[in-house]
Amino acid sequence: MAAPPVIAVVGPTGSGKSDLAVNLALELDGEVVNADAMQFYRGMDIGTAKITMAERKGVPHHLLDILDVTQEASVSDFQHQARATIDAIHARGKRAILAGGSGLYVRAALDVLEFPGTDPGLRARLEAEHAECGTEALLARLEAVDPVSAGRVSDARRIIRALEVQELTGRPFSSFMPRREYYQPAVQVGLSVDREVLRERLAARVHRMVDDGLLDEVRLLDARGLRRGKTASRALGYSQFLRVIDGESTVEDAEAETIAATRQFARRQLTWFRADPRIGWLDWRDPELVGRAAQLCR
Missing domain, CATH: 1.10.20.140 (Histone, subunit A)
Known part of the structure; x- marks a missing residue:
């Protein structure tokens, strides 16, 4: 029997992708595959809003915490890992649900996309x-x-x-260059946001990260080699708070810079995903969101 379509939950940061992916997995007997590049890193928890064990509600999650902060994330490596993980989930008779806002990584998992080698x-x-x-x-x-x-x-x-x-x-x-052609059957569910509400939500989220100990997390990761990591050291919040550790910025300034950078990133994500006509968009605040998303995926 043919495998069911891969499900991808996409949209800007802070729109509720992780929660929807978990609830879809509960509804459709699925497992979640992470497609957020910064959530690959062990120890980068607070600043990436990594989903906690309690928030996973018993749903298996894959490709979280697979890299040290000194390692460089590779879209090509992710493509191989994600496709193998998706195949294994389908082989267990489950639904594979990709969740994340790293647009190129989502495309690498879903679309016909070649990666030339290096010399x-x-x-x-x-x-x-x-x-x-x-x-x-x-x-x-x-x-x-x-x-x-x-x-x-x-x-x-x-x-x-x-x-x-x-x-x-x-x-x-x-x-x-990638073509908008699925590597295997897929359904993409996009979370459509109220931009002004999202702006305020992102600010509140960064404030909460700081209150939860983001600076201490960055200090700990700095001791583990964060600055040597080409990918991890550029992550939102982490680069700003490294400057606090160096005495080049205050916590208040780093917090404000992180909010501004996160809002800019969300705008870029929206531009990226809106350009894909294959995405079915649903209102992120719809009380019937999970049911409507499940209907798209059945």
């Missing part, structure tokens, strides 16, 4: 050429072999990556 030697050569010749020279070279990518990128890191892929594979980097 450290080739990357080092291109970086040396950049140091010698500058960004404009490398952009001109990219324009000659991949004008589509050249029109999309401007920073040196992405230009070097596009040139690396082209030399490594013989294909333009732009040919690896």
Whole structure:
């Protein structure tokens, strides 16, 4: 018998994705797969609003707490892990429910999306050429072999990556861009928010994180190598509160900066998910939300 469609619960941070995923899992006999990149990290609990054991209500959760803060998150690695986890859930006769606001990670799990490899030697050569010749020279070279990518990128890191892929594979980097084509059958449920209410909710959430001990959590993770982590050290709240530890900011300023950055992130998430016509949107405050979401997924 064919596996049922994968369910994905998407939307901006603070919209209630984790709660809806748990309640859908209870309704549909499912298990939850995390697709929030920052929730991969052990110890990053308060600042990522990681769902607690009590809030999971006995529903199995996968791909939480799988990395140390010094490790770099990889979309390619996540794709393999998420698909294997989804297959295992389906093999148990359960429904797989992906939940998270990291848009590219959701697409990696759901969509036809290739990840070209890397070559450290080739990357080092291109970086040396950049140091010698500058960004404009490398952009001109990219324009000659991949004008589509050249029109999309401007920073040196992405230009070097596009040139690396082209030399490594013989294909333009732009040919690896994702298509809106499901890898396997899927249903996406989006949480439609009142933006002004969300703004206030995000502010209240950051205040609560600070009250719950975010600064102490950042101190603990700093001792475990947080600054060495390319992904974890950039997480909302963590980068701001590292500056408090360094004496470069006050708690009040870090709190205000985290609120502003979180609101900006939520706007970017909404833009990303609104661009996908396959998402079925439901009102996040609908008292019948779980039932309506379950109906979409049946």
